[in-house]
Amino acid sequence: MDAIIARQALVDIAARDVGKTEVTSNRAPWLAHYWPETSYPDGYAARAPYCAAAMCYWLATWGRELAAHGELRATLGMSLASYEQWRCKYAGAWRWQEWATKRGLLILPDTAPPMMGDIMIFDMSHIGLVESVAKKGRVNTIEANTGPSGGRDGDGVWRKDREQSLARAFIRIIP
Numbered sequence: 803m804d805a806i807i808a809r810q811a812l813v814d815i816a817a818r819d820v821g822k823t824e825v826t827s828n829r830a831p832w833l834a835h836y837w838p839e840t841s842y843p844d845g846y847a848a849r850a851p852y853c854a855a856a857m858c859y860w861l862a863t864w865g866r867e868l869a870a871h872g873e874l875r876a877t878l879g880m881s882l883a884s885y886e887q888w889r890c891k892y893a894g895a896w897r898w899q900e901w902a903t904k905r906g907l908l909i910l911p912d913t914a915p916p917m918m919g920d921i922m923i924f925d926m927s928h929i930g931l932v933e934s935v936a937k938k939g940r941v942n943t944i945e946a947n948t949g950p951s952g953g954r955d956g957d958g959v960w961r962k963d964r965e966q967s968l969a970r971a972f973i974r975i976i977p
Contacts, residue, residue, distance in 0.1 A: 803873040808976050809919025811867065816860045816931045816944040816959075823958035828852060828947070830958075835859060836946075842893040851955055853929045854895045856946030857921065860931065861889050861975075877976070895929035902973040912969035916941055921973040922964070928954035930962065932972070939966050 803811075824830045828849040836855040837846040839862040845855055868874040869882040880888060890901040898921060902909050916922065920932040922943055930945035941964050949956025952964070 803868070803877045805877075805976050806918075808868070808873070808877045809917065812860065812864045812919050812976070813931060813933050813944065815863050815867070816856075817933075819856065819860075819946065819959040820944060820961055821959065828955075837893075839891065840893040841891040845893050850893065851947050852893075853945060853947040853954065854898065855893050856959065857898070857929050857931065858889075858891055858893065862886075865889060895923055895927050896970070898929060898973060899923055899971055908974040908977070910972040910974065912966060912971060914972060916966070916969075916972045917974065919974075919976050921975065923970045923973065924954070924968050925970045926954045926968070930964070933961065936963060940964065941966050941969070 822832050833852055834846050836852055836859040837843050839858040840855050865874060865885040868877055874882060874885060890898055892898055892901055899909060916932045916935060918932055918934055922930045922932055922941060930943035932941055933944050934942045936942050943962045943964055945962055946959045947956055948960050948962060952962055
């Protein structure tokens with residue numbers, strides 16, 4: 803599968819959740835499906851912040867959908883079973899950088915130009931998916947557990963226009 807199409811497919815999966823909001827703090831029926839895809843399946847019961855749990859879910863869904871269409875091996879060179887072992891399951895945003903390092907993925911500094919489908923790790927212990935680069939120094943993202951103020955503990959899944967300087971790093975999964 804072409805890299806641009808693969809990146810767009812990941813963004814499209816995350817976009818399915820845009821606009822979903824919590825019923826109470828870190829609680830809503832749609833949030834419960836994020837946590838089984840993490841190494842912290844009790845996160846929903848604990849009312850834990852869910853930005854990284856959402857990213858785990860989006861990546862899990864992406865891998866399964868690529869596999870169902872016979873594209874996972876062509877895109878990442880692995881079977882679905884291998885992908886499930888390979889993909890990140892950390893429910894903490896900053897741990898994603900550790901995972902990426904162990905997997906030999908490209909980790910870009912906050913000053914590097916990101917691409918659609920990159921994972922943006924924020925300085926504030928938050929994570930989002932790059933949807934597009936609006937202009938130099940600005941990144942459009944899809945983020946879970948954010949809100950109108952743009953903090954790391956909000957009320958749902960939103961599209962955000964962010965200063966690139968808020969990034970700690972970018973992880974490129976799709977070469």
